[in-house]
Amino acid sequence: MGSAQQAATGTRPSAGVLQANAVGAGDMVQLLDEGGMRHADGVFSPYIDALDAGTLRGFYRDMALVRRFDAEATALQRQGELALWVPVVGQEAAQIGSGSAMATADYAFPTYREHGVALTRGLDLADLLKLFRGVSNGGWDPRESNFHLYTLVLAAQTLHAVGYAMGIQRDLALDSAAEPAAVVAYFGDGASSEGDVHESMVFAASYSAPVVFFCQNNNWAISVPFEVQSKLPLVNRAGGYGMPGIRVDGNDVLAVYAVTRWALEHARSGRGPVLIEASTYRIGAHTTADDPTKYRLNEEEDSWKAKDPLERLERYLRAEGLAGDDFFEQLGNDADELAAHVRRATLALGGADIRQKFATVYAEAHPLVAEELAWFENYEASFADAGSPTSQGGAA
């Protein structure tokens, strides 16, 4: 019986892959430790060994860009330009690693914190802020980037991801020349308790859907620690659904990239879903409305800052002579330019037009919407002499 990992490489098994029929947690896959030292893994190292220096620098670059973007968005919120912001700091490796592992035809269903994945899918990060500025509940065309809209109802998107993967299977059934592709369903440790995650894994397993469940376990569901969600690492649940599970150091971009590549190939080739649990930490607040000092200790945050995903890769790149001061200096400038672009683009966003909302409630004509829009237009027109009721601010 060929195990999944042997099928992947034909080499010795990785200690990190928890087989579908295994009991107990697999070891956590780590290819780059906190000190910037590489570690070998029979299954996953080859994915990294095949990468050129530019790709490795690219991982660092993307992580640095999204961290700078995140700081700018937080500042915009503090300055009153955004209603809310959802910081990603600390989770850059989990996102850049997994997003970079996706092929162009693959499709990602994010939560609302996957800013790093958005970068890897080619989005203009300024588009992410439309949601948080209140000018759109979407902000981009998912068909252009294969990066779905953010979903705020926790775990709802995991079912959409499985359905989308089943749709890929249906495409292949209708047209054998259709391009195989896989889907990544992002969710967090908090959402893992939602019933939709369970149902999505049941469906994915039943239909061998080409989907990778990518859980960023950042240890906190707002103020509730992971221990309240689960007594064991979430990867243990994979076996119950009959799918392989991999627990990975989520702050190690190399390991995340490698395990996601492996999982996507597994899914794409028709062998069914995979669960990845990326162990990471939300260094910042849940959102800009949150106050972590009320529920967790500085010591815990400090211990995770020592595992910073950027610092360890910088150490590695410098030690190996793959990047030097010039690279990091230029990157700092590029990151500042990205932040400036995001700020400019955000401040240039217009308001929102309620007429556009009337126009998009339904895809086809709808008499009630038409009637209410007509009423609204008449109502607005009745203020024509005095300006719109909103612009006159209630002054009589």
Place this chain on the structure above:
Amino acid sequence: MTTMTIAKAINEGLRATLENDPRSFLMGEDIGSLGGVYRVTEGLKAEFGAHRVMDTPLAESGIVGTAIGMALRGHRPICEIQFDGFVFPAFNQITTQLAKIHTRSDGQLSAPVVIRIPYGGGIGSIEHHSESPEALFAHTAGLRIITPSNANDAYWMIQQAVACKDPVIFFEPKRRYWLKGEVDTEHPAQDAFTAQVVRGGTDATIAAYGPLVPVALAAANAAAEDGHSVEVIDLRSISPIDFDAVEESVTRTGRLVVAHEAPTFGGIGGEIAARISERCFYSLEAPAIRVGGFHMPYPVARAEEHYLPDIDRMLEALDRAFTY
């Protein structure tokens, strides 16, 4: 013209859809080999295969949630929820996700999912098998809700639901599944999202839908014996509601009774009464009167005859309307 039951008409409508649209497929619990608990999908798996008629895991949120994903990929899922009372595990997916995907994508995406739900009481069944939850969905913008009351509409409206680019909840009047009627498979029925006058009259209008349309027609016949000419409108669509058709009728008759099995409080009847009182104030001879279920969870089967609107309840409402 062929005579068939409503269940068979839906079955034939689904068959036509599966034949005409290769991206359409059925999914739900027990719909394959069994043909559904009401046999509405009987024979379709044998004809089209398990890939087009999918037995799913027993999980309503999973059914609707994965249907959304497949629709986003360009497919046309037709989901079956086994009973009205079992739709609520999917309520979140229907109201927060399915209903909103078009608008939250600023019109770029659509999820044309059809959800078939057998609904209503009168079958002597156990708890959760006799409910009429349509108002809960009608309150959610982004959804369309239709319900046939006869075989011809059943055959055509299910096909029109699948053809619609918006999500459609297709409520099937389960106690009328075995009601036979003529089906014209050559000439499409009128637009599924419009109402139809099914009996002309001059003195009062009864607006009903789904399982209560035959009751309304019987009440109108009984009223005729007392010398009252009662018009009956089959609303057919619960969202949108064809207020123009109701207005046109009430403007002529001056009296309106709205009937549904669902509780009157917060229901479709109240919405119609309010709109028609605004539109037809000077034509009304009496306030619009609602006939419906009481403000209680659907009662036990041996008490349901006192809960469900019947001919006498409609006649009582008409009598009240005529006293003004």
